[in-house]
């Protein structure tokens with residue numbers, strides 16, 4: 001059976017070949033696994049990737065004591081890791097501070113944040129990891145920031161919309177991402193125009209839309225007044241492109257407060273793998289409540305799950 005691999009897969013594979021550190025290799029393999037078309041023709045390849053991943057993760061564990069000293073190496077937690085990136089003084093720390101309980105450093109002067117700080121943002125029944133980053137300008141790029149951005153599941157570029165130079169600040173951030181080939185693989189990106197409470201911000205946003213070619217999706221907010229923060233949270237979650245599924249034991253209710261989070265497009269086998277690496281071999285099939293045509297319908301191993309499905313795995 002032909003594998004029919006996609007451009008996204010080849011891009012991830014290319015990233016794997018170029019990776020020089022264990023962390024980057026792991027993140028490339030994870031990406032390959034996330035985007036590989038899930039069907040019989042790729043099962044062998046999927047197994048190979050998984051075994052490479054397992055080996056590298058074991059290696060990574062051994063070296064953890066070393067990597068812990070790198071502040072830009074932040075282990076992923078929750079439903080996804082979102083990097084909060086941009087020009088000095090744009091409100092990155094204020095944003096992460098208002099969405100999470102992280103102890104961020106806010107200052108009315110540039111370069112108040114010197115190393116990354118992570119916090120968890122509650123969204124419905126999941127937690128999303130937000131990482132506040134030191135700023136970037138045309139003169140200064142914190143070493144190590146590119147690796148973090150590459151590994152992140154999503155990037156927010158925060159701009160200070162009250163600053164007339166915000167189109168330039170956005171351009172610098174986007175050019176940085178392009179120069180490091182961080183957007184070469186598909187990666188959700190959202191521009192967050194902050195400080196909309198300040199007079200003149202609306203006009204600056206209008207100019208920014210006009211001036212920036214290929215303007216990515218943008219959302220306007222104010223951390224100070226809370227304007228649009230709820231919509232920002234919704235969009236941050238949607239862009240992660242994940243599904244939440246609940247497992248249940250035969251005859252028992254599913255625990256809806258504790259979803260398992262998987263990339264969109266994941267199958268019953270992927271879910272089994274997440275629970276235990278050996279599980280897929282023993283798995284016969286599953287029953288689904290939610291996306292299936294009728295409640296409790298039996299489905300095959302390669303059934304593609306939907307957000308909010310309840311799954312009973314049969315061995």
Ligand SMILES: Nc1nc2c(ncn2[C@@H]2O[C@H](COP(=O)(O)OP(=O)(O)OP(=O)(O)O)[C@@H](O)[C@H]2O)c(=O)[nH]1
Pocket residue numbers: 086087088089090091092093094095105106107108109110111112113114133134135194195196197198221222223224225
């Ligand atoms: N008017 C207004 N001021 C804001 C808003 N959000 C943040 N600020 C102010 O902007 C300044 C910078 O905020 P920070 O959160 O430290 O900005 P930052 O992007 O983390 O800055 P660096 O760490 O230096 O890159 C502080 O004085 C904040 O109080 C907002 O929505 N409106």
Ligand SMILES: [Mg+2]
Pocket residue numbers: 092093094105106112113132133134
């Ligand atoms: Mg900061």
